[in-house]
Amino acid sequence: MAEPVKFRNYVGGKWVDAGTGKTFPNRNPADLDDVVGEFPASAPEDVDRAVAAAKKAYDGWRRTPAPKRGEIVYRAGQVLLDRKEEIARAMTREMGKVLKETRGDVQEGIDTAFVHAGEGRRLHGFTAPSELPNKAGWAVRAPVGVAGLVTPWNFPLAIPTWKSFPALVAGNTVVIKPASDTPHCVNLLAEVLEKAGIPPGVFNVVHGGGGTVGTAIVKHPDTRVISFTGSSEVGRGIAETCGSMLKRVSLELGGKNAQIVMDDADLDLALEGALWGAFGTTGQRCTATSRLIVHRRVKDELVGRVLERAKKLRLGSGLDEKNEVGPLINKDQVGKVHECVEIGKKEGAKLLCGGEPASDGALAKGCFYKPTIFDGVTPEMRVAREEIFGPVLSVLTCKDLEDAVRILNATEYGLSSSIYTRDVNNAFYAMQEIESGIVYVNAPTIGAECHFPFGGVKRTGNGHREGAHPIYDVFTEWKTVYVDYSGRLQKAQIDNQ
Ligand code: NAD
Numbered sequence: 001m002a003e004p005v006k007f008r009n010y011v012g013g014k015w016v017d018a019g020t021g022k023t024f025p026n027r028n029p030a031d032l033d034d035v036v037g038e039f040p041a042s043a044p045e046d047v048d049r050a051v052a053a054a055k056k057a058y059d060g061w062r063r064t065p066a067p068k069r070g071e072i073v074y075r076a077g078q079v080l081l082d083r084k085e086e087i088a089r090a091m092t093r094e095m096g097k098v099l100k101e102t103r104g105d106v107q108e109g110i111d112t113a114f115v116h117a118g119e120g121r122r123l124h125g126f127t128a129p130s131e132l133p134n135k136a137g138w139a140v141r142a143p144v145g146v147a148g149l150v151t152p153w154n155f156p157l158a159i160p161t162w163k164s165f166p167a168l169v170a171g172n173t174v175v176i177k178p179a180s181d182t183p184h185c186v187n188l189l190a191e192v193l194e195k196a197g198i199p200p201g202v203f204n205v206v207h208g209g210g211g212t213v214g215t216a217i218v219k220h221p222d223t224r225v226i227s228f229t230g231s232s233e234v235g236r237g238i239a240e241t242c243g244s245m246l247k248r249v250s251l252e253l254g255g256k257n258a259q260i261v262m263d264d265a266d267l268d269l270a271l272e273g274a275l276w277g278a279f280g281t282t283g284q285r286c287t288a289t290s291r292l293i294v295h296r297r298v299k300d301e302l303v304g305r306v307l308e309r310a311k312k313l314r315l316g317s318g319l320d321e322k323n324e325v326g327p328l329i330n331k332d333q334v335g336k337v338h339e340c341v342e343i344g345k346k347e348g349a350k351l352l353c354g355g356e357p358a359s360d361g362a363l364a365k366g367c368f369y370k371p372t373i374f375d376g377v378t379p380e381m382r383v384a385r386e387e388i389f390g391p392v393l394s395v396l397t398c399k400d401l402e403d404a405v406r407i408l409n410a411t412e413y414g415l416s417s418s419i420y421t422r423d424v425n426n427a428f429y430a431m432q433e434i435e436s437g438i439v440y441v442n443a444p445t446i447g448a449e450c451h452f453p454f455g456g457v458k459r460t461g462n463g464h465r466e467g468a469h470p471i472y473d474v475f476t477e478w479k480t481v482y483v484d485y486s487g488r489l490q491k492a493q494i495d496n497q
Contacts, residue, residue: 012053013200057201070120075196077113098318134486141476143171145224156185255415265420277444337390415456
């Protein structure tokens with residue numbers, strides 16, 4: 001067997017091994033015998049070197065005009081476009097989701113590049129009239145410093161671009177640690193940025209575990225802003241550390257998203273939405289449809305149709321275009337999903353299909369789990385409240401719209417929600433009453449676009465948003481400037497009485 005390819009960290013514009021000399025394997029979750037490569041198992045000292053490189057590059061980068069920073073990000077978008085198919089294939093190999101989805105993931109990176117390249121020429125501040133004569137005031141956005149970025153494995157390229165492109169356009173330098181299940185895509189992103197002309201030290205990659213490398217980035221006194229996407233448990237710990245250090249932190253965390261289907265809905269549409277929302281990306285999206293809340297008058301019909309289609313979904317390697325559902329990310333995740341299913345069964349939910357790992361033939365080599373549907377779920381059950389992050393759909397029955405919204409809101413999370421209805425009054429009531437950062441009408445809970453705010457309420461985050469312009473509230477500081485050209489001491493609040 002050929003030696004696995006050895007990958008490196010990217011620090012100060014150079015590809016370097018971890019100081020530890022140690023590595024960890026990155027495996028294809030559809031076939032665990034397939035090793036994508038060995039990646040550096042870095043230590044806190046590697047983070048120190050990366051942060052030092054980012055700090056050194058910071059003054060040069062923040063003084064580079066924002067439109068020029070934006071041009072580099074624009075070129076990165078063009079390189080991503082040129083390499084789209086190659087990166088999508090690499091992503092499917094290391095992460096598992098099917099090719100049409102990994103092409104979408106790269107496309108999101110391209111779109112993000114083009115959105116934020118444009119922001120380089122906007123980055124609007126504002127002016128307001130002064131309360132005093134011959135005095136002017138305005139506020140501009142200034143970069144924060146070295147940004148520490150920690151990302152999950154489910155969007156191996158899109159999420160790193162969501163964070164790093166606006167961070168860079170705003171004038172910050174970056175140290176990023178991708179999830180150790182999907183390190184390759186961020187190395188490809190570093191190659192892309194290098195080709196686009198990013199100066200050495202402006203974008204740095206350190207691979208390794210969350211508890212070592214992730215913690216070291218979060219705790220480093222020179223990372224001035226932390227942007228984290230991942231689980232609520234880890235996010236809470238990061239928030240505590242950042243709180244004690246008075247460090248800015250943006251958290252994008254878990255979800256327990258629901259699709260409501262009213263009795264006036266177009267059931268064909270609701271069916272397609274539920275299937276795509278629940279089983280797309282094998283249910284491993286923070287916005288995945290985990291609960292289907294259906295009006296009792298149409299419940300049997302809709303659930304019967306969802307079940308029939310779910311049973312026919314074709315599982316297998318995402319590299320084979322005929323397959324519809326790829327593997328879970330790793331064996332641990334198979335165990336976690338299965339544990340949730342066992343809990344659901346014990347709580348009295350009725351298992352309609354799936355409920356076990358899939359291991360027929362070639363599937364035995366990977367981390368596959370059968371699309372699973374529970375009926376008869378009640379809002380109190382854990383399968384209705386806790387994030388599962390796998391292909392498991394819980395069906396809850398509602399008696400009217402108020403009941404549906406009450407059930408939808410009865411979780412600690414609040415990321416994405418959807419309602420299928422043909423009644424405009426129902427739709428507006430839902431838009432108003434649903435507690436989540438994203439609400440869809442007649443569309444599934446997944447499908448966010450990168451130029452709208454993205455994020456959630458309650459346990460899903462700490463009030464920040466990614467995507468679009470609001471992310472500049474994470475990656476910039478407001479600097480207010482006053483110019484007094486009166487030639488005399490003017491006292492605000494006192495001289496204008
Ligand atoms: P995770 O929290 O286990 O890991 C996320 C990242 O944090 C990884 O890079 C990991 O190595 C690192 N990490 C782990 N422990 C750490 C620590 N103590 N300090 C610093 N870093 C640490 O999450 P995951 O399993 O990779 O991703 C799945 C979770 O992410 C789900 O809960 C999902 O809902 C959430 N997610 C949220 C969004 C969103 O935008 N809201 C998007 C995608 C995924």
